[in-house]
Amino acid sequence: MKILLILALGILLSSPAQADPRDDIIAGFKAQGAGDANLANGQKMYSTTYGSGKPDTPKCTTCHGATPQQGGQTRTGKAIDPMAVSRTENRFTDKKMVDKWFRRNCKGVIGRECTAQEKVDFLTFLASQ
Amino acid sequence: MADDENTAQTSPTATTTTHVITVWDLPIRLFHLALVAVVLVAYLSAYVLPENALGLHLWSGYVTVALLVFRLTWGWLGSHYSRLQSFAYSPAHILKHLQELATLRPVTHYIGHNPSGALMVFALLMVLSIITVSGLMVLGGEENQGPLAGIISYAVAEHAATVHNVIVLLLLAMVVLHIAGVLLETKLTGQRLVRAMFNGRKTVPLSTPSLPLRPARPVTAAAVLTVFITIAGSVLWALSTMPASGLITLPANTAYEGECGDCHSAFHPSLMPIASWAKVMGGLDDHFGEDASLDAETVTDITSYLTQYGGEKWDTEASNRFAILNPAKPLRITATPYWLRKHSAIAPAQFKLKSVGGKTNCGGCHRDQQSGRFDDQNIQIPKE
Known part of the structure; x- marks a missing residue:
């Protein structure tokens, strides 16, 4: 049993092209009608002050770092890891988490759900950082 | 009942008719100093030090209990003037002494505790007992700690806390009254009572025997204390193994x-x-x-x-x-x-x-x- 497990693990680790879970998530948004990513729009979203959502959270950087490379802080004082994938490796790898936070934070900051295109732009921009 | 053997009209000038004897034996003097120290630590840890000094406060409580147990044992098996029996005056006697004090004229010197001092001793023993027991109840019911944690509910502990907090103020008042009383008696009897508190010695008439009237029985006292500590310790230990009431184990979620x-x-x-x-x-x-x-x-x-x-x-x-x-x-x-x-x-x-x-x-x-x-x-x- 143990040997089988080690064998399986070995095969898993040695398999050459590990699929990036982010690709699956982006593919999911594309299936909802999104086109190719617009990095400039993703960057703009990160730094725009919307003010159309909840009054306490007018922009992403209310809680997240001023740049994607910087860490942020929740309004209660808890540290938030940087959004840039280069700084926080496991960002955007859990679909459930990605969906939860897009739902919450788009409503909280912009005042509406984000479109599939916006999600692709935003996520791809931060993955490139 | 205390009687005439305790009273002695002394005049410090008549040196030929007086001699110096040990009234307060060493254990009773150490007890007194330790009690002063531990009560001081209790007040400081409660009112002055930060909240997380509770541990120190608890220790002061436990030591107080030990001192009370010792005092009661020594009140039975100590040397003459330490025995409770030697200063158990009747209420009428106490009243008479207080009336004498009130006139602010020289009063009879009692070799051991005088009637008002004796009253203070009994009152302090009682007040300290109430404080330690109520404190243990608060510890059990509010903090879910200590031997009573499994028995005392928060509601009961809240009442105990009221008692604890009021009685400690009473104790503070009693300490002030006690010191004032000693100073007053010192003035009115001409006896150096504070010095006697440290070295145990007093100048008394020659007719008073230099040996204690009844000698201490330290071995018996040690045996009694050992038995008591064993029994009380076992009971407290057994109680402290009970799970704290109202404190459940929270599973992770x-x-x-x-x-x-x-x-x-x-x-x-x-x-x-x-x-x-x-x-x-x-x-x-x-x-x-x-x-x-x-x-x-x-x-x-x-x-x-x-x-x-x-x-x-x-x-x-x-x-x-x-x-x-x-x-x-x-x-x-x-x-x-x-x-x-x-x-x-x-x-x-x-x-x-x-x-x-x-x-x-x-x-x-x-x-x-x-x-x-x-x-x-x-x-x-x-x-x-």
Whole structure:
């Protein structure tokens, strides 16, 4: 049993092209009608002050770092890891988490759900950082 | 009953007719000094030192109990003037002595405790007993600690706390009265009572024997104390193995700790009434100004966890105190009257420290918050 497990693990680790879970998530948004990513729009979203959502959270950087490379802080004082994938490796790898936070934070900051295109732009921009 | 052998009209000038004897034996003098020290530590640890000095306060209580037990044993088996019997005066006798004192004219000197001093001794023994027993009850019911934790409920402990807090003020008044009484007697009898407190010696008429009238029985006293300590210690130890009443074991809940812990440390469920938790969980799309919505399945999971372990399921100091809400902000734990009162002395900058992690991170200072007990001794405010 143990040997089988080690064998399986070995095969898993040695398999050459590990699929990036982010690709699956982006593919999911594309299936909802999104086109190719617009990095400039993703960057703009990160730094725009919307003010159309909840009054306490007018922009992403209310809680997240001023740049994607910087860490942020929740309004209660808890540290938030940087959004840039280069700084926080496991960002955007859990679909459930990605969906939860897009739902919450788009409503909280912009005042509406984000479109599939916006999600692709935003996520791809931060993955490139 | 105390009698005439205790009284002696002495005149310090008549040296030929007097001699010096040991009135207060060494154990009774050490007892007195130790009691003074331990009561001082008790007051300092309660009123002056920070809240996490509770451990020191408890030790002062336990030592007081030991001293009381010793005093009662020595009051039976000590040397003559230490024995309770030698200064058990009748109320009429005490009254007569007090009336004499009130005239502020020279009074009869008693070799041992005089009647008003004796009254003070008995009163102190009684008051100290009440203080230590009520303190132990508070410890058990409010702090869920100590030998009575399994027996005393929070409601009972609250009454005990009232008694404890009032009687310690009475003790303070008695200490003042005691010192005033000693100074007055010193003046009116011409005896150096304070010096006698340290060296035990007094100048008395030649007719008073230099040997104690009744010698101490230290071996018997040691045996009695050993038996008592063994029995009382066993009982207390057995009691302290009982699980604390009202303190349940909180199982971990990944959804609660994970989801709520995303933005703030997951509060201990005992810190809010169940109905409040239900309201919080029903309004996650506007959670203190933020959208904290969750999928229905997770909401159900967390709600049932909080319902199962919310405030009413506990009988701790925290669960009882936090049950009183702030009407203006009923769902905010850090706005409850108790939270505000207990944290009023803490500078806002303290909460901003990275090591503290904000007002919602109880564990930043309360190192045992996971247990729901929030021990005073476990408060550690980081310096940086």
